[in-house]
Amino acid sequence: MSDAIALEGLERNYGDRAALSGVTVSVPAGATLAVFGSNGAGKTTLLRVLAGLLRPHAGSASVLGSKLPDEAWKVRGKVGYLGHESLLYRDLSVRQNLEFHARLHGVTGVDEALAAVGLERRAGDAIRELSKGMVQRAAVARAILHDPPVLLLDEPRANLDPAAAEALEPLIGRVSGRTRVLVSHDVERSLAEADLALGLRAGRQEFAQRADETQVRRLYS
Amino acid sequence: MRAAGAILRKDLQIELRTRQSVPAMALFSVTVFVLFHFGLDRDEIEGSLASGVLWVTLLLATVLAVSRLFAAEREDGALDGVLLAPIDRTAVYLAKAAALFLYLVLLEVVALPAFAILLLGPGLGGAFPELLAIVLLADLGLAGVGALVAGLAAETRLRELIVPLLLLPLLVPVLIAAANATKPLLMLNPAATDLGKWLGFMALYDIVFVLLAVAVFDFLLED
Numbered sequence: 001m002s003d004a005i006a007l008e009g010l011e012r013n014y015g016d017r018a019a020l021s022g023v024t025v026s027v028p029a030g031a032t033l034a035v036f037g038s039n040g041a042g043k044t045t046l047l048r049v050l051a052g053l054l055r056p057h058a059g060s061a062s063v064l065g066s067k068l069p070d071e072a073w074k075v076r077g078k079v080g081y082l083g084h085e086s087l088l089y090r091d092l093s094v095r096q097n098l099e100f101h102a103r104l105h106g107v108t109g110v111d112e113a114l115a116a117v118g119l120e121r122r123a124g125d126a127i128r129e130l131s132k133g134m135v136q137r138a139a140v141a142r143a144i145l146h147d148p149p150v151l152l153l154d155e156p157r158a159n160l161d162p163a164a165a166e167a168l169e170p171l172i173g174r175v176s177g178r179t180r181v182l183v184s185h186d187v188e189r190s191l192a193e194a195d196l197a198l199g200l201r202a203g204r205q206e207f208a209q210r211a212d213e214t215q216v217r218r219l220y221s
Numbered sequence: 222m223r224a225a226g227a228i229l230r231k232d233l234q235i236e237l238r239t240r241q242s243v244p245a246m247a248l249f250s251v252t253v254f255v256l257f258h259f260g261l262d263r264d265e266i267e268g269s270l271a272s273g274v275l276w277v278t279l280l281l282a283t284v285l286a287v288s289r290l291f292a293a294e295r296e297d298g299a300l301d302g303v304l305l306a307p308i309d310r311t312a313v314y315l316a317k318a319a320a321l322f323l324y325l326v327l328l329e330v331v332a333l334p335a336f337a338i339l340l341l342g343p344g345l346g347g348a349f350p351e352l353l354a355i356v357l358l359a360d361l362g363l364a365g366v367g368a369l370v371a372g373l374a375a376e377t378r379l380r381e382l383i384v385p386l387l388l389l390p391l392l393v394p395v396l397i398a399a400a401n402a403t404k405p406l407l408m409l410n411p412a413a414t415d416l417g418k419w420l421g422f423m424a425l426y427d428i429v430f431v432l433l434a435v436a437v438f439d440f441l442l443e444d
Contacts, residue, residue, distance in 0.1 A: 053304060055443070076304075076307045083301070090293075091235045091239050100230075104228075104307075105307065126238070
């Protein structure tokens, strides 16, 4: 299997502070990398670098064979990013938001995406009128609308009730068949669905391998 | 152009839903005209004074719109959603400039009659074609530079300070040209003196700044 994501000595700083330092990991196509670390460990920064939203300051990073940041334009449109924020316009309806993103990506399938996340009946409601769980469902629809081969997921089940989380599994879960980088504090569940685990502590890589739960728990101590 | 069209359409949808920018600009302009009406203690003004009051007011109303041009993008990381799409980021600039241009035209539909009613001695009707050309060329410049400054300030914490401090000096040439072009039209006996010169100056300004913005805007949205 070829590597969908390859990082070698990746570094990223915010001013003088190193947010990521020496991160080296490869993720085969179709595999899931679970990223662990306490708050401020650099997990979200890693996802943003992989999405092409932040430039790496040293080391190398490639996604689907395209080097970042020089070929970030090739990566855009091939990743689905689900972050802490919905990346949706609060004053537009769910449908208007998805139609907007569909136009940007040059795709169709808004109705299908709405049906997949169970928001057909709330499609006309503005994002600001929805509960957090429904906003998360709309954000999932946005992230998978263009059928990206790579998913970057930051606490993807946040605010979702168990039934909704289960319903979204075919879209963003392991069964989706996509290459996934998954950030979650649900250690047990993340390990169960991950092929690889990356442990970060203050931006430094503690491990990148098939991790056991004890090793991951040690990160949070 | 597909992406620019999508972003422009989205901006207009948000403006239609929220009705924030254009009504605020119009209300601001009318309020300033009322203030001048009482502050100058005159029922009618003309010539350079009228031209100056009109264009300074429109310029300050532009600042309001520029400050809010990326407001929707700042909420819930919506700008990231746009930046993740496989589009040329110049599309964002073109869409924002087009939206600002439309807001300015709508503003002037309200502001010019209000100005004529509240302050202007001579009527605007006789010089309408010339005034329309001045307003459209000035609006192009205001929109072109306004969208550039809005993009520059979009991700900064001091945007409320950066926008007026950067925008107003950059718009001084438009103000000079527009005010000088308008001045003879607002006299008691309208005359289109040097109109061609000032229109040419504004057209040149518009072209230079739009090209400059297209060249640099991609870098403004880079991390």
